[in-house]
Amino acid sequence: MRRSVSIAVLAVxxxxxxxxxxxxxxxxxxxxxxxxxxTEVKIDNFSFGPATxxxxxxxxxTWTNRDDIPHTVVSTEGVFKSKxxxxxxxxxxxxxxxxxxxxxxxxxxxxxxxVIVQ
Amino acid sequence: MAGKLKDEILYDHNHDGIDRRGFLKCMAWAGTxxxxxxxxxxxxxxxxxxxxxxSAKEDLGELSFVQISDSHMGFNKPANPDVAGTLKAxxxxxxxxxxxxxxxxxxxxxxxxxxxEEFDTVDQILKGAKPKYVFYVPGEHxxxxxxxxxxxxxxxxxxxxxxxxxxxxKGAHFIGLVNVMNLxxxxxxxxxxxxxxxxxxxxxxxxxxTPIVVFAHIPLWSVYPEWGxxxxxxxxxxxxxxxxxxxxxxxxxxxxxxxxxxxxxxxHTACSTAFPxxxxxxxxxxxxxxVPAEQLKSVLGxxxxxxxxxxxxxxxxxxxxx
Numbered sequence: 432m433r434r435s436v437s438i439a440v441l442a443v444x445x446x447x448x449x450x451x452x453x454x455x456x457x458x459x460x461x462x463x464x465x466x467x468x469x470t471e472v473k474i475d476n477f478s479f480g481p482a483t484x485x486x487x488x489x490x491x492x493t494w495t496n497r498d499d500i501p502h503t504v505v506s507t508e509g510v511f512k513s514k515x516x517x518x519x520x521x522x523x524x525x526x527x528x529x530x531x532x533x534x535x536x537x538x539x540x541x542x543x544x545x546v547i548v549q
Numbered sequence: 550m551a552g553k554l555k556d557e558i559l560y561d562h563n564h565d566g567i568d569r570r571g572f573l574k575c576m577a578w579a580g581t582x583x584x585x586x587x588x589x590x591x592x593x594x595x596x597x598x599x600x601x602x603x604s605a606k607e608d609l610g611e612l613s614f615v616q617i618s619d620s621h622m623g624f625n626k627p628a629n630p631d632v633a634g635t636l637k638a639x640x641x642x643x644x645x646x647x648x649x650x651x652x653x654x655x656x657x658x659x660x661x662x663x664x665x666e667e668f669d670t671v672d673q674i675l676k677g678a679k680p681k682y683v684f685y686v687p688g689e690h691x692x693x694x695x696x697x698x699x700x701x702x703x704x705x706x707x708x709x710x711x712x713x714x715x716x717x718x719k720g721a722h723f724i725g726l727v728n729v730m731n732l733x734x735x736x737x738x739x740x741x742x743x744x745x746x747x748x749x750x751x752x753x754x755x756x757x758x759t760p761i762v763v764f765a766h767i768p769l770w771s772v773y774p775e776w777g778x779x780x781x782x783x784x785x786x787x788x789x790x791x792x793x794x795x796x797x798x799x800x801x802x803x804x805x806x807x808x809x810x811x812x813x814x815x816x817h818t819a820c821s822t823a824f825p826x827x828x829x830x831x832x833x834x835x836x837x838x839x840v841p842a843e844q845l846k847s848v849l850g851x852x853x854x855x856x857x858x859x860x861x862x863x864x865x866x867x868x869x870x871x
Contacts, residue, residue, distance in 0.1 A: 500836055515694055538693065
């Protein structure tokens with residue numbers, strides 16, 4: 432869990448050049464524009480991981496429910512809404528506009544997450 | 550009962566926040582439901598597993614009914630691969646009660662995924678119970694994908710708005726509330742403005758001595774808000790019930806027995822007929838708790854409530870299927 436979060440943070444850092452390697456930042460952005468990236472959010476233990484995900488415009492985000500209990504992925508502002516996801520079921524949404532997209536599980540509303548599209 | 554919540558974890562075998570002793574303690578409370586006996590306006594509840602020891606001593610009052618909860622028909626994971634079997638076991642226990650309870654309350658999560666065949670299976674199994682009438686309130690698992698349309702078609706005849714209703718039995722006033730609809734991000738269970746207005750009106754003309762029994766899926770008291778185990782606007786609902794001398798609140802959702810008395814209100818939660826859940830905060834999440842197969846039935850149960858006319862609150866004790 433901790434490892435996957437830090438990998439995600441690293442990936443975000445690389446994509447947006449929060450590091451100092453300007454050249455690799457440029458390459459990353461270029462390739463992201465050519466081919467939309469796919470990013471995963473895992474639902475484990477009644478939580479979204481990573482809870483906050485930052486992606487470039489055009490990214491498809493796929494949520495996978497790995498709990499024994501069904502969950503949903505529902506945009507707080509009505510932008511997207513999954514059907515109920517039983518164990519190992521997935522939901523994918525492609526973010527074509529920049530913005531902040533808070534979402535939650537409508538069955539367990541304490542479960543919240545956010546996708547930041549830049 | 551509440552004192553047991555203070556138990557410390559002695560040895561965490563599976564790193565799940567629950568030790569064997571904790572399991573056993575929890576199992577001792579659990580039941581797939583409860584027998585509720587109203588006696589003198591006081592509701593007592595008995596876990597069905599303890600009925601043999603209790604029934605000989607206890608007056609069964611003027612009204613008895615059974616609470617079952619969280620059948621989760623369709624669930625098939627290791628925590629309980631046979632939820633139909635454990636529901637049938639609960640029905641067998643109910644059918645062994647003498648005299649037969651007048652009716653049953655199901656406090657929600659009838660199905661696991663709101664599938665028609667899941668509801669059908671529960672209906673079929675409950676047809677085998679001696680009490681012929683079942684009053685339902687929905688759990689969040691019963692209103693998936695269709696905002697509760699199917700639930701209302703099946704169980705909501707004569708109900709108001711999103712499925713709430715009230716009825717009288719032998720001088721006691723029963724109120725079924727719905728707190729699993731239109732849940733907001735980051736929030737808890739919700740009753741909503743319309744339902745609260747209805748509730749205020751529903752109880753306005755009742756005598757203060759009328760025993761009140763409220764049943765809803767998510768607890769109407771803050772069991773553990775961190776896991777969503779509470780209802781945002783329950784305080785408003787309870788405010789409308791303040792004038793009554795005897796108020797009992799029966800809930801499900803948390804798959805374990807808990808009880809609490811606050812002023813004139815006695816709160817109870819019932820066990821699941823399907824699978825147990827961890828005690829608040831004693832695991833990373835409220836997911837199903839896996840217990841050895843031979844112990845499963847002892848963490849599932851039914852609640853039985855009897856009513857005897859008088860002045861006190863109802864009381865509930867839970868029983869296990871084992």
